Amino acid sequence: MNRAVFVSALIAGLITSLAIADNPVTGSIEAVKVVVAKGGEETFVPANEARPQDVIEYRLKYANRGEEVVSNLAITDPVPAGARYVAKTARAPKSTTVKFSVDGAKTFHNWPVRVKQTDANGKEVWVDATPDMITHIRWTVSGSLAPKDEIAFSYRAEVE
């Protein structure tokens, strides 16, 4: 039960101190390439290699291997460099919300993310972010994860 977490005084909110702890929850990620047949049927092959414009499906699995229920589970995945998020492909199980960041995981928002841009007249306007602007995806599980439970998420990204 060596799991105590000790948080020391924060210094200007920028420096935190954390105890080093065990980890009952384990996560894994798998990358598969989406191969679309002529009829539109999709098959998947391991994405060890891909060409530009190929679509990779990232499949994330998190399992509670401990003996206690865990809660407030939040999974963050950076859209990898060299690939761009494919709109509306983030999948999440029930009781899970998925949000997106366009600022390197500083803030997360529902889809579509609104961003401020300067238009041709030099005026700042709010527009919907395009999928290639997504830097991170975060799933937040509202329930708890019981021991031996597993939870899965996925999304797709296109090789640039």
Added chain:
Amino acid sequence: MKHTRILALVFLVVAALMLASSAFAQTTPAGTQIRNRASATYQDLSGNTFTTVSNEVITVVLPVYGISILPDDSGETPPVTPALSQNAIGGQTMYYSYTLTNTGNDTDSYSIVPLVDAANTTMTLALANVSVYHDVNSNGVVDGGEPAISVGGAPGVLGPLAANASASLIVTYAVPGTAAAGEVAYVGVQGTSAGDAGQIDTRNYHRTTVVSDAVMTALLNAAPAFVVEGDQITYSFSGTNAGTSTANGVNVASVGLTGVLMYDIIPINPGSGNPLPIFGAPSGFPAGGTVLYLPNGSSTAGSPETWNWSTTAAAGDIAVAFVTNGGILSGQAYGFSYQVTVPVGMTPGVLNNTAALAYVDNNVTTSDPTIVVSNNAPVTVGTLADVLIGPAGNPGAGTPPNFDDDVQSVATAFANTSVNFTNTIRNDGNANDAINVVLDGASTIPGSWTVVFYQSDGVTPLADTDFDGLADVGPLAPGASIDVVVRVIIPGSQGAGGPFDAVVRAQSANDNAETNLTTDRILQVLPASVDIGNYDGVSGTTNSTPVNLNANPSTSVDFALDVVNGGGSSDNFTLSSAIPAGWTVTFYFDANGNGVLDPAELSPITQTGPVAAGSEANVIARVDVPLGTLPAVYPTSFTATSAVNATQTDTIANTVTVSALASVDFFPDNVGNATAGGTVTYAHTVTNTGNIADTFDLAYASSQGWTYVFFDALSAPITSVTLAPGASANITVRLTVPAGAVIGTVEVGVLSATGQVTLATDNATDITTIVAGNLTLNKSVSPVGDQVPGTDLSYTVDYQNLGSDDLTAIVIYDAVPAWTQYQVGSAVTGTAPASITSITIEYSDDNGATWAYAPVSGGGGAPAGYDANVTNVRWVFAGNLLAGGVSTTGVGFTVRIQ
């Protein structure tokens, strides 16, 4: 290639064109590793927050190949709009500039061959007459030393060419000297990828029209070919009227001037969208012409002489021109040049530029004006790396010019914890930069520490996105900032000390020599720490005043102790003690923290178990003082040792005072039978349970006035024993029963040991019942040996008549031993010789005074199945026990140890 065709049309409509590098979507280079690793945070039931990271999946990008040759034609045969179009006179050598771009993601070579549309070419021109050159300096003409790619119509190879790189081609041939006005040639160029033969860019037909008129050439030169911010680029446009007639001027209405109009739309800085600013004064020739400027916001639609030109320069001008004073004569040269400044922070890459001229020919059947477009004169804007790193939100902190001395500090940090510093990195260069984050060698943190770099979320480790072996922040746009979290992990073994510096280096991936440092400093490390002291009833503190407890020998005392975790992480403390030889100490966890060892807490421990930082564990140290311990003050100290850092210990030095104690124990009480005239011997132990040596006089008081004699272990008669503190003597006492003693007489002998000096005294009582004859009883117990409370003990009394006469009216008495309880129904009659007709079992609850008691389960408060009221059991025999008669199995009963 729809988008490239659109570009070609634009090419012809406007005179100058920026071939922005973004015309082709940049693809990820072959061999790039696309890496993905997810992270998670969650909480356990106690509210502790954890992070976990997944495995990393890696996808390697495979090569794709592509080729683009621009400009394109409009696609018809012959094309309605050729890729390029020039007029010529017979015998003139033609130069047509094309740009080939590697649109794949890997280095590639290209097979280049010219094309002649023979069906639509009316002049005498064979494929063998056409050559293709590599225009290395992109000035639109074949200079000495520039290599021929294709000669005589045979395919030749261009390359290798890096992904996204471009090369200028010149397709050249001579118009036959005999060519007559109106004859045309359609000539194109085709390129085929070596990596993928299916990647072909073909056609690109231009048109040469033989005229008997003015023929204006247009060449654009840019110098230097490579620039960085702050440099000037000189664009020089030049040409000659190679034709036979004068080129007439166009009327530039906005300024009221007429002449040949040489003009260039100024290249755009793709980062800002603004044209590069003009530097100095443009000039042109022949003399008498006028420099014109196109103000910012002007339209560039329609024919260039209709644009809103001005003779006055202004900031933000989007085009510059030179209009000659009237026409250009046959054979006359012309040109203009201007300079632009490369702005600070200009996006690196290839800056394309194409100029043009407009004139009016002498052929009334063609539309006017005639536009002649120059070659593309690309300039490469170099990459400048400039990185800054500093404390959170302040990447520019530090002393110029190096900005390396900025520091952010945390005053204290505990061992076995980690400290997160946020550092901000800014890209002050002009290109995307996957800035590396490295722990610099100037760091002073010990080698046992660990430093890990995370993204701003604090959980995703920085990856090596550009595969240069160093973790980086990913591509960071010019001017952009990004936070990284530097986690400094202090091992539990770290002792007190400081300051410790983690010097973090931001290093440009574009130029490894470009670095900046910042220092994340821990001023003082507080090691794992423990404070053990006496119980004070307050969490997190101890009573450090030594405590003395008084104890007698053969007793125990309980020290209530507090063990406080003064470190910064959960710790577990091993408990130890320093006590006099022969003493023992046992530690218990004082679960309810009341300073008292409660029955529920009687599980010995050797460690406190986890103690949260700043919290305490309450323990009880029970010290057993051995029998015979002499009076003195004994130091008894207790030590707690950190599991995180075994060098961290603390000790509380308490004492136990053992007072002088006079005490003796005479043990046990016995019960037995004897016959008249016989003797019975009882064993006793006399123990000096005090801590003063003494000689104990042995005495007795007989209820019958009979005589007892004491013997030592060697059967020598004694009247006293001398015992050191704690020492014991095994003695026996023998009772001699006078002849004639009445059977059934009960003799009570009270034996005493009394110290001569200390007068400590104790008694033992032996009760002897006088029985008949030569009946001997042999009592045994099962199980034998020392037993724990709760054990059932079965006593059996075997009997035998040793005499020569029969025995009658036999009654065997036995007592339930002290500290035991009779098991209801356990008394048995055994198997007697046949001459015994019956055996009746009777019970007494008053030490044998009466025998009418009937045992009941739970009697006297005993557990079910037992009766604590039963004090004695007797077996009343009917019949005779013949001489020599012996029990097969004796009588007996069972008791349970309380």
